[in-house]
Amino acid sequence: MVAQPKGDEVYNPNQSQTTLVFYLHDVTTGPNATVAPVIGLTGKVWSYTSFGTIFVVDDPVHLSPSISSTQVGRAQGILTASAIDGSNVNVVISVVFNNLQYSGSTIEIQGVSRQRENYRELSVVSGTGKFRYARGFASFETSFYDAATTRSIIRLTLNMIL
Amino acid sequence: MVAQPKGDEVYNPNQSQTTLVFYLHDVTTGPNATVAPVIGLTGKVWSYTSFGTIFVVDDPVHLSPSISSTQVGRAQGILTASAIDGSNVNVVISVVFNNLQYSGSTIEIQGVSRQRENYRELSVVSGTGKFRYARGFASFETSFYDAATTRSIIRLTLNMIL
Amino acid sequence: MVAQPKGDEVYNPNQSQTTLVFYLHDVTTGPNATVAPVIGLTGKVWSYTSFGTIFVVDDPVHLSPSISSTQVGRAQGILTASAIDGSNVNVVISVVFNNLQYSGSTIEIQGVSRQRENYRELSVVSGTGKFRYARGFASFETSFYDAATTRSIIRLTLNMIL
Numbered sequence: 001m002v003a004q005p006k007g008d009e010v011y012n013p014n015q016s017q018t019t020l021v022f023y024l025h026d027v028t029t030g031p032n033a034t035v036a037p038v039i040g041l042t043g044k045v046w047s048y049t050s051f052g053t054i055f056v057v058d059d060p061v062h063l064s065p066s067i068s069s070t071q072v073g074r075a076q077g078i079l080t081a082s083a084i085d086g087s088n089v090n091v092v093i094s095v096v097f098n099n100l101q102y103s104g105s106t107i108e109i110q111g112v113s114r115q116r117e118n119y120r121e122l123s124v125v126s127g128t129g130k131f132r133y134a135r136g137f138a139s140f141e142t143s144f145y146d147a148a149t150t151r152s153i154i155r156l157t158l159n160m161i162l
Numbered sequence: 163m164v165a166q167p168k169g170d171e172v173y174n175p176n177q178s179q180t181t182l183v184f185y186l187h188d189v190t191t192g193p194n195a196t197v198a199p200v201i202g203l204t205g206k207v208w209s210y211t212s213f214g215t216i217f218v219v220d221d222p223v224h225l226s227p228s229i230s231s232t233q234v235g236r237a238q239g240i241l242t243a244s245a246i247d248g249s250n251v252n253v254v255i256s257v258v259f260n261n262l263q264y265s266g267s268t269i270e271i272q273g274v275s276r277q278r279e280n281y282r283e284l285s286v287v288s289g290t291g292k293f294r295y296a297r298g299f300a301s302f303e304t305s306f307y308d309a310a311t312t313r314s315i316i317r318l319t320l321n322m323i324l
Numbered sequence: 325m326v327a328q329p330k331g332d333e334v335y336n337p338n339q340s341q342t343t344l345v346f347y348l349h350d351v352t353t354g355p356n357a358t359v360a361p362v363i364g365l366t367g368k369v370w371s372y373t374s375f376g377t378i379f380v381v382d383d384p385v386h387l388s389p390s391i392s393s394t395q396v397g398r399a400q401g402i403l404t405a406s407a408i409d410g411s412n413v414n415v416v417i418s419v420v421f422n423n424l425q426y427s428g429s430t431i432e433i434q435g436v437s438r439q440r441e442n443y444r445e446l447s448v449v450s451g452t453g454k455f456r457y458a459r460g461f462a463s464f465e466t467s468f469y470d471a472a473t474t475r476s477i478i479r480l481t482l483n484m485i486l
Contacts, residue, residue: 123450126285
C-alpha cells in the first residue's frame with residue numbers, strides 16, 4: 001500500500017537532524033521532592049512497581065550533571081505504573097523550556113520507561129516553538145543516584161528531526 | 163547524523179498545510195461544568211495551580227464564538243497541574259468530530275498550557291479519519307471569560323501538515 | 325502558508341508503509357483482570373461510561389486470536405472515560421514488545437475509543453527501537469467477547485509509515 005498524495009504540493013525537503021543532551025534532577029521524597037504519587041489502586045502501596053499508581057513529575061532540566069549548571073527548563077507530566085509485573089512506567093511529559101535560546105519552546109515525549117534497564121528509550125512525538133514538527137526518540141539514562149537524598153541525575157538525549 | 167533510508171521507496175511529496183479555527187466553550191463549575199477535578203495530592207486543594215491535580219475535560223467545539231453556532235465536536239481528555247510553582251497544566255486531549263465534513267475524524271493534541279500567558283501553544287501529534295498523519299501545532303487563546311458563570315470561550319487554531 | 329525549510333538538507337525519501345496485525349486479550353474483572361479502575365469522580369460509579377473514571381491497562385498482545393498463540397508484548401497505559409455522555413474513552417498506551425523481531429521496541433498510541441462503534445480508529449503517534457519515527461493509525465476491533473469471563477479479544481491493526 002502506497003501513501004497517496006493528500007493535497008497541494010507543499011512539503012519540506014530540508015529537514016535537519018538534531019541531538020540535544022540535558023540532565024534531569026529528580027528527587028523522589030522529602031521536602032524537595034520533584035515527583036509525587038497522586039493515586040493508586042485501592043488497597044495497594046503507591047509505588048513505581050505497583051500497577052495503577054499515577055505520579056506527577058516536575059524535574060528541573062539542566063545543561064550539565066551539576067545542580068549548579070544552567071537550568072533551561074522543567075520536565076513536567078504524568079508517570080503511570082502500567083505493568084502488572086511492575087516492570088514498566090508509562091510516561092507523558094513535556095520538556096518546558098524557559099531559558100536561553102529554547103525559552104518558550106517545548107518538546108513532547110511519550111512512551112514507556114523499562115525501569116529495569118539503564119538505557120530507556122521513549123518517543124519524541126512533537127514540540128512547540130523552535131521544536132514545531134519535531135519527531136524522534138529520547139533516551140533516559142540514570143548517571144547518578146544518591147540513596148540518602150533520593151536524588152537522581154538522569155541524562156536525557158533527544159534525537160530529533162526538525 | 164543523517165536519517166537513513168528505512169525500506170522501500172514510498173513517500174508522499176504532496177503534503178498540504180492547513181489551518182483550522184474552532185471555539186471551545188468551557189465551563190469550570192456548576193451543573194453545566196465541562197471539566198471536573200478527579201483527584202489531587204492528599205491534603206491539597208484541587209485546582210489548576212495545585213501540583214498533582216488531575217482533571218477530565220469534555221468541552222463542546224463550535225465553528226464560532228457564539229454558543230448558538232454549529233457544534234462540530236468535543237475536546238475530550240486529561241488536564242494535569244504539572245508545575246510545582248502552579249504555572250503549567252499538562253494536556254492530553256482529542257478533538258472528536260461528529261458533524262459536517264469532519265464527522266468521524268479526530269485531532270490528537272499533547273502539550274503544556276502555560277496558564278499565565280494568553281497565547282498557549284501545544285502540539286498536534288496526530289489525527290484520525292481525514293486527519294490521519296496530521297502534525298503541527300495548536301494555539302489556545304481565551305477570547306472571553308465570564309466570572310459569574312465560569313464560562314470561557316477559547317479560540318483553538320490548528321496549524322497542520324496533512 | 326507553505327512549510328519553510330528549517331535547516332540543512334537532510335531528509336529521508338525512502339519511507340515504507342507497514343501494516344501489522346496483533347490481538348489483545350483483555351479481561352475486565354476477576355483475579356486475571358488486565359485492566360483496573362484507579363479513580364473516578366467523587367460519588368460516581370467507576371466505569372468506562374462514567375465521565376472522569378481513569379483506568380490502567382496491561383493487556384497481553386498475541387500474534388493470533390488464540391490465547392495459546394505467541395505473545396509478543398503488552399499494551400500498557402491509561403484509559404480515561406472522557407465523554408460526559410459516556411460515549412468515548414481517551415487512550416494513551418504503549419505497545420511494549422518483548423519477543424521475536426520486535427523485542428525492545430514500542431509503538432505509541434494516542435486517541436479516543438468511540439465505544440459504541442466496532443471499528444475504533446486511534447493514532448500511532450510514534451515508536452521506539454525498530455519503530456522510531458513511526459506515524460500512522462491504529463484500528464481496534466472486538467472480535468470476541470465472553471460475558472462469563474469478561475474476556476475480550478481485540479484485533480489491533482497498525483498502519484504505519486516508518
